[in-house]
Amino acid sequence: MVLPVRRPEPARAALRARRLPRSFYARDALSVARDLLGKLLVHRGRGGTVAARIVEVEAYRGPEDRAAHTYGGRRTPRNEVMWEREARLYVYFVYGIHFCANVVAGGVGVPEAVLLRAAEPLAGLAIARDRRGPGARDEHLMRGPACLCKALGLDGAHNGADLLRGPLGLLDAPPVPDAEVGRGPRIGVDYAGDHAARPWRFWVSGSPAVSRPRPAPGAQVS
DNA sequence: AGGAAGATCCGCT
DNA sequence: GCGGATCTTCCTG
Numbered sequence: 510m511v512l513p514v515r516r517p518e519p520a521r522a523a524l525r526a527r528r529l530p531r532s533f534y535a536r537d538a539l540s541v542a543r544d545l546l547g548k549l550l551v552h553r554g555r556g557g558t559v560a561a562r563i564v565e566v567e568a569y570r571g572p573e574d575r576a577a578h579t580y581g582g583r584r585t586p587r588n589e590v591m592w593e594r595e596a597r598l599y600v601y602f603v604y605g606i607h608f609c610a611n612v613v614a615g616g617v618g619v620p621e622a623v624l625l626r627a628a629e630p631l632a633g634l635a636i637a638r639d640r641r642g643p644g645a646r647d648e649h650l651m652r653g654p655a656c657l658c659k660a661l662g663l664d665g666a667h668n669g670a671d672l673l674r675g676p677l678g679l680l681d682a683p684p685v686p687d688a689e690v691g692r693g694p695r696i697g698v699d700y701a702g703d704h705a706a707r708p709w710r711f712w713v714s715g716s717p718a719v720s721r722p723r724p725a726p727g728a729q730v731s
Numbered sequence: 732a733g734g735a736a737g738a739t740c741c742g743c744t
Numbered sequence: 745g746c747g748g749a750t751c752t753t754c755c756t757g
Contacts, residue, residue, distance in 0.1 A: 624738055644741090697737085697739075
């Protein structure tokens with residue numbers, strides 16, 4: 510009699526990885542953004558755990574970045590978390606409907622962050638589907654910053670959440686090689702003048718979960 | 732005190 | 745491709 514062979518489940522193995530150390534976050538947002546590609550975002554919430562592989566991010570670089578909430582050194586109740594210690598989550602509300610989540614980079618007084626724009630669902634698919642409702646294909650459950658938050662159950666209550674402890678975490682995973690990294694201008698920041706053209710958006714080429722796989726026509730891609 | 736715009740998504744045409 | 749939904753935040757007067 511042949512025993513049923515339980516093939517090692519890739520997600521389970523991946524979720525055993527350690528959390529990224531604080532030093533990972535204590536760098537400029539561009540480096541953190543690039544290196545976040547391929548890492549795993551995990552939320553152990555009520556109803557179970559949802560995990561995802563990050564495939565699209567954007568760097569927001571503090572006071573000098575016209576597209577950032579902290580442009581010009583503005584410090585407000587909303588963006589307060591960006592000014593504090595790195596390795597926390599900055600969640601804000603947009604368009605009266607959606608939440609977007611950022612990973613705080615830099616350090617105390619260095620208000621930089623990385624917007625999480627898209628991810629590939631890895632575990633907790635049933636929960637993610639339920640949160641998103643009918644209509645979305647699995648590979649699109651977390652395509653776009655607001656969709657990502659919804660599928661992972663992130664909202665304003667998670668603003669300031671520590672990523673080194675507690676139910677929210679970022680786990681280490683193999684780096685995405687340069688050859689597979691796409692780069693281009695950020696989305697939805699046309700108001701930022703010349704800063705809008707800066708190629709501070711990074712994505713994993715070929716991932717079906719990337720929200721906009723191609724850079725805008727004529728955009729500088731470097 | 733008021734208003735304008737927003738780091739978006741989805742459905743319809 | 746376009747626009748509506750929906751409300752917080754911040755700047756101006």
